[in-house]
Amino acid sequence: MNVLPLFVAIPLGAAFLTPILSKAGNRISAVLGLCANGFIMGLSIWIIQYSKDTIVYFAGGWQPIAGIPIGIAMVMDGLTVVMLLIINVVGFFAMLYSLNYMTRYTETGKYYTLFLLMMGGLNGVVLSGDLFNLFVFLEITAIASYSLVAFGVEAEELEASFKYQVLGGTASAMILLGIAVFYQLTGTLNLADASRVIEGIGLNPAVIFVGILFLVGFSLKAALMPFHAWLPDAHPSAPAPISAMLSGVVIKVLGVYTLIRMFFNIFGIGRMSFVLIVFLILGTLSMVAGAFLALSQKDFKRLLAYSSISQIGYVIFAFGLGTPLGFLGGLFHLINHASFKSLLFLNSGAVVYRTDNRDMEKMGGFSQRMPVTGTTSLMGSLSIGGIPPLGGFWSKLVIVIAAVESHHFILAGIAVLTSIITLAYYLKVQKMTFFGKLSDLYKGVKEVPVLMCVSMVTLAILSLGLGVLLLPQLRNIILDPAVNVIAGGLDYAKMVLGG
Amino acid sequence: MNPLLYPIAVPILLGLICLIIPRRAKFVHEIIALIGSAMTFGLLIWIFTLKPFEFLMDGSIILRVDQLSGFILLASGLFGFLITLYSFKFMKEANRSTVYYGSILWTLGAACGALMANHLVVLLVFWGFLGITLYLLILTGGNLAADAAKKTLIIIGGSDALMLLSIAFIYSVTSSFDISTMQLSAGNPLIILAFILLAVGAFAKAGAMPMHTWIPDVAETAPIPVTAYLPAALDKLLGIYLLGRMCLYMFEMSRLMNLFLMIVGSVTIIAAVMMALIQHDMRRLLAYHAVSQVGYMILGMGTGSPVGIAGGIFHMLNHSIYKSCLFLSGGSVQHRTGTTDLDRLGGLGRMMPITFSSFLIAAFAISGIPPFNGFVSKWMIYQGLVELGQVGDKLWIIWLVAAMFGSGLTLASFMKLTHSVFLGVPSQSVESKKIKEVGIGMTVPMVVLALLCVIFGIFAYSVPLKNFILPAVGNVSYLGIWDPGLATVMILVGLVVGLFIYYLMGNVKIGREANSFIGGEHLPTETRVTGTGFYNTIREFGLFRYLYRWAEAKWFDIYDQLYQLAMNVGRFFGKAHVGIFTVYMVWVLVGLTLLFVFLMGRW
Numbered sequence A: 001m002n003v004l005p006l007f008v009a010i011p012l013g014a015a016f017l018t019p020i021l022s023k024a025g026n027r028i029s030a031v032l033g034l035c036a037n038g039f040i041m042g043l044s045i046w047i048i049q050y051s052k053d054t055i056v057y058f059a060g061g062w063q064p065i066a067g068i069p070i071g072i073a074m075v076m077d078g079l080t081v082v083m084l085l086i087i088n089v090v091g092f093f094a095m096l097y098s099l100n101y102m103t104r105y106t107e108t109g110k111y112y113t114l115f116l117l118m119m120g121g122l123n124g125v126v127l128s129g130d131l132f133n134l135f136v137f138l139e140i141t142a143i144a145s146y147s148l149v150a151f152g153v154e155a156e157e158l159e160a161s162f163k164y165q166v167l168g169g170t171a172s173a174m175i176l177l178g179i180a181v182f183y184q185l186t187g188t189l190n191l192a193d194a195s196r197v198i199e200g201i202g203l204n205p206a207v208i209f210v211g212i213l214f215l216v217g218f219s220l221k222a223a224l225m226p227f228h229a230w231l232p233d234a235h236p237s238a239p240a241p242i243s244a245m246l247s248g249v250v251i252k253v254l255g256v257y258t259l260i261r262m263f264f265n266i267f268g269i270g271r272m273s274f275v276l277i278v279f280l281i282l283g284t285l286s287m288v289a290g291a292f293l294a295l296s297q298k299d300f301k302r303l304l305a306y307s308s309i310s311q312i313g314y315v316i317f318a319f320g321l322g323t324p325l326g327f328l329g330g331l332f333h334l335i336n337h338a339s340f341k342s343l344l345f346l347n348s349g350a351v352v353y354r355t356d357n358r359d360m361e362k363m364g365g366f367s368q369r370m371p372v373t374g375t376t377s378l379m380g381s382l383s384i385g386g387i388p389p390l391g392g393f394w395s396k397l398v399i400v401i402a403a404v405e406s407h408h409f410i411l412a413g414i415a416v417l418t419s420i421i422t423l424a425y426y427l428k429v430q431k432m433t434f435f436g437k438l439s440d441l442y443k444g445v446k447e448v449p450v451l452m453c454v455s456m457v458t459l460a461i462l463s464l465g466l467g468v469l470l471l472p473q474l475r476n477i478i479l480d481p482a483v484n485v486i487a488g489g490l491d492y493a494k495m496v497l498g499g
Numbered sequence B: 001m002n003p004l005l006y007p008i009a010v011p012i013l014l015g016l017i018c019l020i021i022p023r024r025a026k027f028v029h030e031i032i033a034l035i036g037s038a039m040t041f042g043l044l045i046w047i048f049t050l051k052p053f054e055f056l057m058d059g060s061i062i063l064r065v066d067q068l069s070g071f072i073l074l075a076s077g078l079f080g081f082l083i084t085l086y087s088f089k090f091m092k093e094a095n096r097s098t099v100y101y102g103s104i105l106w107t108l109g110a111a112c113g114a115l116m117a118n119h120l121v122v123l124l125v126f127w128g129f130l131g132i133t134l135y136l137l138i139l140t141g142g143n144l145a146a147d148a149a150k151k152t153l154i155i156i157g158g159s160d161a162l163m164l165l166s167i168a169f170i171y172s173v174t175s176s177f178d179i180s181t182m183q184l185s186a187g188n189p190l191i192i193l194a195f196i197l198l199a200v201g202a203f204a205k206a207g208a209m210p211m212h213t214w215i216p217d218v219a220e221t222a223p224i225p226v227t228a229y230l231p232a233a234l235d236k237l238l239g240i241y242l243l244g245r246m247c248l249y250m251f252e253m254s255r256l257m258n259l260f261l262m263i264v265g266s267v268t269i270i271a272a273v274m275m276a277l278i279q280h281d282m283r284r285l286l287a288y289h290a291v292s293q294v295g296y297m298i299l300g301m302g303t304g305s306p307v308g309i310a311g312g313i314f315h316m317l318n319h320s321i322y323k324s325c326l327f328l329s330g331g332s333v334q335h336r337t338g339t340t341d342l343d344r345l346g347g348l349g350r351m352m353p354i355t356f357s358s359f360l361i362a363a364f365a366i367s368g369i370p371p372f373n374g375f376v377s378k379w380m381i382y383q384g385l386v387e388l389g390q391v392g393d394k395l396w397i398i399w400l401v402a403a404m405f406g407s408g409l410t411l412a413s414f415m416k417l418t419h420s421v422f423l424g425v426p427s428q429s430v431e432s433k434k435i436k437e438v439g440i441g442m443t444v445p446m447v448v449l450a451l452l453c454v455i456f457g458i459f460a461y462s463v464p465l466k467n468f469i470l471p472a473v474g475n476v477s478y479l480g481i482w483d484p485g486l487a488t489v490m491i492l493v494g495l496v497v498g499l500f501i502y503y504l505m506g507n508v509k510i511g512r513e514a515n516s517f518i519g520g521e522h523l524p525t526e527t528r529v530t531g532t533g534f535y536n537t538i539r540e541f542g543l544f545r546y547l548y549r550w551a552e553a554k555w556f557d558i559y560d561q562l563y564q565l566a567m568n569v570g571r572f573f574g575k576a577h578v579g580i581f582t583v584y585m586v587w588v589l590v591g592l593t594l595l596f597v598f599l600m601g602r603w
Helices: A004-024 A026-050 A078-104 A108-127 A131-152 A155-186 A191-201 A205-222 A231-237 A240-268 A274-295 A300-320 A324-355 A371-384 A391-405 A409-434 A450-470 A472-477 A479-488 A491-497 B003-020 B026-050 B067-090 B097-116 B120-139 B145-174 B189-206 B214-221 B224-250 B255-277 B282-303 B306-337 B353-367 B373-390 B396-422 B428-432 B440-458 B461-473 B484-504 B533-539 B543-552 B558-576 B581-600
Strands: A055-058 A073-076 B053-057 B060-065
Touching (some): A026 A078, A073 A191, A078 A108, A078 A324, A078 A450, A078 A479, A108 A240, A131 A191, A155 A191, A155 B581, A191 A240, A205 A240, A205 A274, A205 B581, A231 A300, A240 A274, A240 A324, A274 A409, A300 A324, A300 A391, A300 A409, A324 A371, A324 A391, A324 A450, A371 A391, A371 A409, A391 A409, A391 B145, A409 B558, A472 A479, A479 A491, B003 B026, B003 B053, B003 B060, B003 B067, B026 B067, B026 B097, B060 B067, B067 B440, B067 B461, B097 B120, B120 B189, B145 B214, B189 B224, B214 B224, B224 B282, B224 B461, B255 B282, B255 B396, B255 B533, B255 B543, B282 B373, B282 B396, B306 B373, B306 B440, B353 B440, B440 B484
Antiparallel strands (some): A055 A073, B053 B060
16 A cells, blocks of 8 residues: 555544544544654654655556656655655654643644644645645645644734735745646646656746746745745744744745755756756855844744744755755755754743743743753754754755865855854853853743653754764665755656656 | 774763763762773873874774874873862862763863874864863853853854865865875965864864953853863863874965964964963963963964974973963862952962972973973974074064063063962961862872973973974974983072072071062052052053953954854844835845846846
């Protein structure tokens, strides 16, 4: 049996069950959500063994005729495997964390429904083999996250969610317009098939027009500068586990993954090499401006949100280098960022959980009272700051070497200087929040409940040790297949449809 | 397992065990730390006899011990052991022994790794890891140390990032990470840039200007053994080791690169010692000397002549010995009196004779007084500078004057320190306590280090130079002859003759009463001479008044300036984020339009 549909079916199915079950108690829906997420996390780990293959699932058994697909396809290749891993591992631990954390809120049954919808949408985006389904899943994810951002229903949360919806809606509109023109151009929505047709058409203004629409639409989803402005409001306003999902996973799947898939595998970067330059410019702009903005923040979660912009800038910058080493660096950084950024958001959540405060100027000395939170956040901070031998260092190393190898000396220098600023603002967080003097107001603060600790500790271990992915044995089965998919470019069509 | 892996693996594993064991079992931590550091020291002695020795993995040399790294490893092992021993008593009150001893061991393991690394990335990994352990060690100093810890890791970690860039440059030119086979010619501008960036990493570790500003802050707030261990000893060894590795093996030095080193060196010597002169806190004063002395080492490296480089490396070894000794003696003083404020100390010489003698020997050594070790290495650096003049460098006299002047000022500030802490009239706070000598766990490390100062001075050629330094540099020729053995005999003979004459005079009253000579300053009868006030004259002297004022306002602190700049840039960007979504929509439209204009423009 082909397991690919399960990634979508299980969370969506659970999402429809939770509102019914929550009549019997919110706790039941929480447990159901956890089980669903746990199952697909196991599935995503189990499926690593097929990372070198391209597995295609045609819904309803509608096999392609003469190499032309007629039904809906789900495709899993090396890149998808990596994305599935990120989504489901982070998703599971965010869910685990929610069990304790969400006791702050009411109506948690709805929360689990939305969370599971988001999970289903995310898995669907990376698995779907045709453009329209990709859009549908993207919208499912986006709408679930709009409502999750507003889940606290305070003024601030509602406002943030509103901005998020307007800008996210703009992005969706552009993507939909792009899809329409794309369909008119190629006569197909299947990605692999379209890739072949486009190859036949060559480069004409209509293709570039579609390219620009996708570029802007997906950049908005990825929060690249200057399309980022919704993120610093939306990510901090959400409940902490959702912030972790939004920053750690959602912007990567809806933004980075889609950009890479579209431009490297469908349009073909050889023909549209200007996209690489756009990537380099947007990436550099985001990483530099995001870092400066983060440095001057006083709000814990807002700082993390700006940092996400900066880090996504790194990822896009690395892909913009256009070399296999750059792809490796970008993907590796994507994975690392998923682990430490979600960890840091969970840490911030732990602080909020105990103090109801996000203003770092009023904090200090928490590591005495909350040793687990303090230690894990230190690990995450040092890792994202690129201190060896922690995970973040290795992706930084690969990205900088890739940049120098492709003779972008100045950009390599900028990337390095930005990493110093990154280190600076994370150490600022450490100093202001976890070290220094404990204020009298928070004398009674104590460690957060055990499930939250378990999530943080696991993610901390991941963000410390992800450097092992560069070891040849592991690299062979996780990173390299994904890099090969991106570097293989238009071979995607051949891999999916055969021939 | 390859022998080279042991001194890395043993301390790091034991350190991990230390971190796992709960904090109440302080005794266990101490035992593990002591066994770990002793074992590592033993292993390093064994490895020293094995050198040159290599560890290969997949056909490339990952770790390698040669003449240069061999003796530095030995020295690191010794410091690790002595500091651990010293810490037992000193860190008694602190209840952070888990992190403290764990980090001490990790530091030792990582330092061994960095010194043995023959692969640039491996070097960078261990090098950077030392930043974390330093950060954790500083944080054991409690609440006040949080700021210093942050600053330190930003400077150290930031310069590690620059080293990463440099390594990427080197890799793009040579396609190799192997240090031992590297021959980088100065013809390529990329290589010169790589040299400067790598040197910045070495400077930050060793504490040369302008990357030095973390050292005084750390010294002031972190526990003293930490300062004695890292900024004073291991970080110096590592920083100058890297610089030596670069100058001697990796890079073909051009004149410009040497000039760069010499400018950094001389500025560091003078500026730091001037700052040291005006300090009121013992730890801060010592820290500025730890910066100033780095200048000598870099200056020696910059001469490019074998004797100068040998002198620089020898000075590094000597410095780590006497500076560690000074910090440890300072720590003993703090341990007994509870303060390091010079105005509140005094007259401790009688109460703590062992501490006083160790301190005095180390102070003589750092001031370059023969026959102690500091003199020999400075002497070699001077020779290197003179040699520079002989081959036609016109600027040599500037460097020489800077070096000698700096040495004089060092002596001046140590007179202040010796006087205010150990001599003179005890302050009230000292007198009110019953001060006695510190215990044996603390005296042994000090005495061992002080003895090393003497041995490395008197037997400079037969012990350290012959076994450690000269094999690493090779081809050292001397201009001036300095025979420390003979000189010592002469000095001793002089002293004996002097005493003899003194007794022959017989009828001279032994000990005479006189007013303290304080350089013609006015002395109100009710105050005691603290030694610090006297030096305030410098602060008020002409142009210095402004320089000091600016320095204390952190105008010259590269970290502070850049941090403020970055904050302002951040706030500027922050102002643009007004929170009104129509403005954000405009940004999106502008981005969209620009993309259309540029990408569709050509059709």
